[in-house]
Amino acid sequence: MINTKKRLYFAYGTNLNKKIFLKKYKNAKYLSKHILKNFELVFRSKYRVPDIQRKKGSSVKGIIYEIDKTTEKKLDRYEDYPKLYIKKFFNKKNKNVMYYFMKRKTPILKPAKYYLKVIKSGYRQNNYKFNFKFKVKNKIKIAVVGIGLMGSQHLKALRVSKKAKLHSIVDVNKNSIAHAKKFKVPFYRSSTELLNNNKPDAVIVATPNQFHEKHTISFLNSKIPVLLEKPISDNISKAKKIIQSSKKNKTHLLIGYHRRHNSIVTKVKKQIDSGNLGKIVAANVMCWLYKNKDWYKEKWRIKKGGGPLGINLVHDIDLICYLLGPITHVQATTSNKIRKYEVEDTAIVNFIFRSGTLCTLSVSDTIVAPYSYELTAGENPAYPITNQSAYFIGGTKGSIQFPNLKHWYNRGERSWWKPIYHKDLNIRLSRFTLINQIDHLCDVVSGKAKPKVSGNDGLQSLKIFDAILRSTKTGKKIRVN
Numbered sequence: 001m002i003n004t005k006k007r008l009y010f011a012y013g014t015n016l017n018k019k020i021f022l023k024k025y026k027n028a029k030y031l032s033k034h035i036l037k038n039f040e041l042v043f044r045s046k047y048r049v050p051d052i053q054r055k056k057g058s059s060v061k062g063i064i065y066e067i068d069k070t071t072e073k074k075l076d077r078y079e080d081y082p083k084l085y086i087k088k089f090f091n092k093k094n095k096n097v098m099y100y101f102m103k104r105k106t107p108i109l110k111p112a113k114y115y116l117k118v119i120k121s122g123y124r125q126n127n128y129k130f131n132f133k134f135k136v137k138n139k140i141k142i143a144v145v146g147i148g149l150m151g152s153q154h155l156k157a158l159r160v161s162k163k164a165k166l167h168s169i170v171d172v173n174k175n176s177i178a179h180a181k182k183f184k185v186p187f188y189r190s191s192t193e194l195l196n197n198n199k200p201d202a203v204i205v206a207t208p209n210q211f212h213e214k215h216t217i218s219f220l221n222s223k224i225p226v227l228l229e230k231p232i233s234d235n236i237s238k239a240k241k242i243i244q245s246s247k248k249n250k251t252h253l254l255i256g257y258h259r260r261h262n263s264i265v266t267k268v269k270k271q272i273d274s275g276n277l278g279k280i281v282a283a284n285v286m287c288w289l290y291k292n293k294d295w296y297k298e299k300w301r302i303k304k305g306g307g308p309l310g311i312n313l314v315h316d317i318d319l320i321c322y323l324l325g326p327i328t329h330v331q332a333t334t335s336n337k338i339r340k341y342e343v344e345d346t347a348i349v350n351f352i353f354r355s356g357t358l359c360t361l362s363v364s365d366t367i368v369a370p371y372s373y374e375l376t377a378g379e380n381p382a383y384p385i386t387n388q389s390a391y392f393i394g395g396t397k398g399s400i401q402f403p404n405l406k407h408w409y410n411r412g413e414r415s416w417w418k419p420i421y422h423k424d425l426n427i428r429l430s431r432f433t434l435i436n437q438i439d440h441l442c443d444v445v446s447g448k449a450k451p452k453v454s455g456n457d458g459l460q461s462l463k464i465f466d467a468i469l470r471s472t473k474t475g476k477k478i479r480v481n
C-alpha cells in the first residue's frame with residue numbers, strides 16, 4: 001500500500017541510478033520502471049545537466065520512487081527548485097507523479113561527462129538499453145535588428161562564428177531584404193513581427209540610439225537576451241528603463257563595447273590586474289585622426305553631438321574604465337578653431353579615477369596622425385593600419401602601450417638613470433573582436449558566462465559622457481554621479 005502522504009516521483013537522468021539515489025535518500029523506496037512518452041532527454045544550463053522537453057514520438061526512460069516530505073525537501077535543494085527546476089505532474093493509474101522540469105529552456109548542450117557516466121550506470125541497473133544519441137544543437141540562433149553600418153558588420157561576424165548562426169533580419173528599410181535573401185533567413189519589418197513568429201535565442205539590436213529603449217525592452221519582455229549596440233541609449237532615464245527591464249525579466253543585457261573582446265585588450269587587463277606594472281599612476285589616451293571633407297557633407301555631423309566627442313570618445317570611455325576602474329571626476333575643454341563648425345573638432349578630457357589614477361585623453365578629427373585605436377588595433381579593415389599605439393598606461397613598476405603591445409621596465413633598480421627595456425607582448429592584431437563578442441553572447445545565453453559589458457557599464461559610460469558635456473560648457477571639474 002502506498003502512503004497517501006507520500007509522493008510518487010519520476011526520476012530520469014542521474015536519479016534513475018538507484019544505487020546512488022537510495023544511498024543518498026534513505027527514506028525513498030523504489031517502485032517501478034516507467035517510460036514517459038512524447039518527451040526527450042536533453043542537457044542544459046552551465047552545469048550541462050539533464051532536463052526533459054516535449055517531443056512527439058520520443059520517450060524518456062526513468063523509474064518511479066515513493067518519497068516522503070523530508071526526502072522531497074532534500075531533493076528540492078539538490079535540484080535547485082524553484083530556481084533551476086520547477087515541478088510538473090503526470091497521471092499514472094489515478095495517481096499524480098511528480099517530475100522536475102527545467103524552468104528556462106536555455107540552449108541544448110553536450111552532457112557533462114560526470115552526469116553521462118552516472119546515467120549510463122543507471123540505465124544498466126534498470127536493464128534499459130543505452131541507445132540514445134544526443135543531438136547537440138549548440139548553435140545559438142541570433143536575429144539582427146537594424147542592418148546599417150554596424151548591423152551589416154554583425155552579419156559578417158555571424159557568418160564566421162562557430163557558436164552562432166543567423167536566425168533572421170529585422171529592418172524598417174526594404175533594402176535589407178537583400179541581406180535576408182543573401183543569408184537565406186526570414187525578413188521581418190518590425191520586432192513585433194519577429195516576436196509573433198519563430199523566436200530567436202538572442203538578438204543584436206543595432207538600430208539608431210533613439211530606438212534602443214523600445215526595441216530592447218520588447219525583446220527583454222519576451223525573455224530574449226539582447227546584445228545592444230553602444231551607447232546603451234540617447235539619454236540616462238531611458239538607459240535606466242532598459243536596465244530595469246533586464247532585471248525584471250531576469251534576462252541578460254549586453255552592451256556592444258566590443259573593444260573589451262579584443263585579445264590585446266584582454267592581455268593588457270591581465271598585466272594591470274596582475275600588478276606587473278605596480279600601482280597605476282597615470283594614463284595618456286590619444287584619438288587623433290583626420291576626417292575627410294565628404295564626412296562633413298552630412299549636416300548632423302557639423303552640429304552639436306555629431307563631432308569626435310559624440311562619435312569617437314564613447315568607446316575610449318568604456319575601455320579606460322574597464323582597464324583602470326571607476327571614474328569619479330572629469331574636466332573637459334573643446335575647440336573648433338580649425339574647422340570652425342558649430343561642433344568641436346578637438347577636445348581634451350581629464351579623468352580622475354577612484355583609485356587616484358589620473359588620465360588625459362585627447363581627441364581630434366583634424367590631425368593627420370596614426371595615434372588612434374581605430375588606426376592601430378586592426379579591428380576594422382576600413383581603417384589602414386599602422387604599427388603604433390594609442391594608449392599609454394604607467395605604473396610604479398613599469399608601463400604599457402597598446403595596441404602595439406609593449407611592456408617597459410627596468411631590470412634591477414628602478415631609476416631614470418638606468419636603462420629601460422621593453423618586451424613585445426604580442427603584436428598579432430585582432431580582426432576577430434566582433435566574432436569574439438558574438439561568441440561571448442552565445443556563452444551568456446548558454447549560461448557559461450556572465451555579460452562582460454553589462455547594462456550598468458553602459459549606463460556608467462553614458463553618465464561619464466554626460467559629465468564631460470557639462471564640463472565643456474564651464475571648463476570646471478564635474479563629479480560623476
Ligand SMILES: NC(=O)c1ccc[n+]([C@@H]2O[C@H](COP(=O)([O-])OP(=O)(O)OC[C@H]3O[C@@H](n4cnc5c(N)ncnc54)[C@H](O)[C@@H]3O)[C@@H](O)[C@H]2O)c1
Nearest residue numbers: 146147148149150151171172173206207208209229230231
Ligand atoms: N560598435 C561600434 O563600433 C559602432 C559603430 C557604428 C555604430 N554603432 C551603433 O550601432 C547603432 C546603429 O548605428 P549605424 O551606424 O549602423 O546606423 P545606420 O543608420 O547605418 O543603420 C541603422 C539601421 O537601423 C534601421 N532601422 C531604423 N529604425 C528601425 C526600426 N524602427 N526597426 C528596425 N530597423 C530600424 C535602419 O533602416 C538602418 O538599416 C547605433 O546605436 C550606433 O551607435 C556602433
